[in-house]
Amino acid sequence: MAEKNFFEPKQSLNIKGKIFDLSKPKVMGILNITPDSFYNNSRTNSIDEALRKTETFLNDGATFIDIGGYSSRPGAKDISTDEELGRLIPVVEAINKNIPEAIISIDTFRAKVAEETILAGAHIINDIASGDMDAKMFETVARLQVPYIMMHMQGTPQNMQQNPIYDNVLLDVIDYLVKKIDMLKKLKVHDVIIDPGFGFGKTIEHNYELLNQMQEFKIFKLPVLAGFSRKGMIYKVLKNTAAEALNGTTILNTIALQKGAKILRVHDVKEAVECVKLVEMLG
Template identity: 40%
Template sequence: MGILNLTPDSFSDGGKFNDEKSALEHTEKLVKDGAEIIDIGPQSTRPNAEFLSSQEEIKRIGSIIFQIKKEFPEALISLDTFYSETVKFGFNEGIDIINDISGGQYDEKMFETAAETKLPYILMHVNPSYETMHDKIKFADITLEVNRYFSKKNSELLEKGVKDIILDPGFGFGKSVDDQMKMITETEHLGFGRFPLLIGISRKSFIYKPLGKSALDIKEETQKLHMKVLEQGAKILRVHDVAETAVTISEFLQKNKKC
């Protein structure tokens, strides 16, 4: 899953792809480098980011979904939003996946809308409100907490009629460095084996801050962690650096082929 931020304020690539021409050029690069899913983000969710309404998100998206579907029909499109109205707009434009960082907690109509569209839904673990999204919480056992959350939310989604669910443990959202490293080492225990697991650790501060590096200087370290989660059953990697990740995935597949 290659990341396409349409935002002026994302933490590592803000303002680079927030016009149609540059967004399409970046999408072309992502696809050529090996991305099978393009994750479109109209709103930054980094700490202290600008808060947008659904209508502002829709205005920012414009015709980019339609254009990507036209130019790159082989690519799936996921839409990164916590608004049901933005999902409805994206559905009409042709998106393939809903990527909701809120787990339906920031818009009470999200689960219902996901069921209506019948699109795959990415369920992420996160704090219960937009205002507390990045508040660090001390968990007694992060893996147990994430699984309890998944269990509750999965039941709600299934009851609403959402059957195609992808689980995202929510790296970078309200978790300590230690808890996030624990999730890396315990990836095989996250989720219940019934739903595919998405891991999004690309350019996350829990990797680069302890090393005294920047978000752009941890490619090698990130790929080592990608290999770890792949070995534990992760199915989707959400990344900025697609070419490097494609090499890691190829190495993983070759290693497992030999096994």
């Protein structure tokens, strides 16, 4: 029965036995435990600051908190697994202890980091590489039986923006996701969210072509996550900076919601929640 239902429309996630409804879009707040994330204001330097930001995100209406210990901006410095875990584990444990209602997503492409953070109290794995940068990721997620966000990326964070090329960006991304979903299906991973990977191994033109046709991802009948927040595809077009890209982010979030996005991954939770509420009024 599970095999038959894998491609049925997913309107919920099972997180440690509790069902989270996705029939209405949700917001995921970004918590970067890194010194080099592309948006300076998102960098979090202490456990106390992480707790304050988490409280603020939840009060502003976030459903998920996405914690990253490895910067994935173009050209980011590579760090060891131990360093990534050293950044993440104390924060996950502190949030789990002090704010137990928080639903924690871990932004990592490493299976060991995924496993140890889930054991420390996290709930979801958000993998920018869809298993391509760690062959053990899929089997780890299958064993842990946690929701898995899989993103399309061409290349790695270190080289992804060095002349990305596609025959047809939409069809190439869909073909990639079809193969990955089939692998996860065989491993009986039941809660999968797909992310087209805006800004990851794509030119500005590729990003807008994907957004313009984003409704096509409905063929998967899986929740779609959209992450545009303050990215270069906004501020390079507007000729401003990441710090000035909130308005542009809200515009793209609105378009994504109208094209079927179920999760918005953002730095600015309050504004994204307002965006969801207003788009929902359209019915």
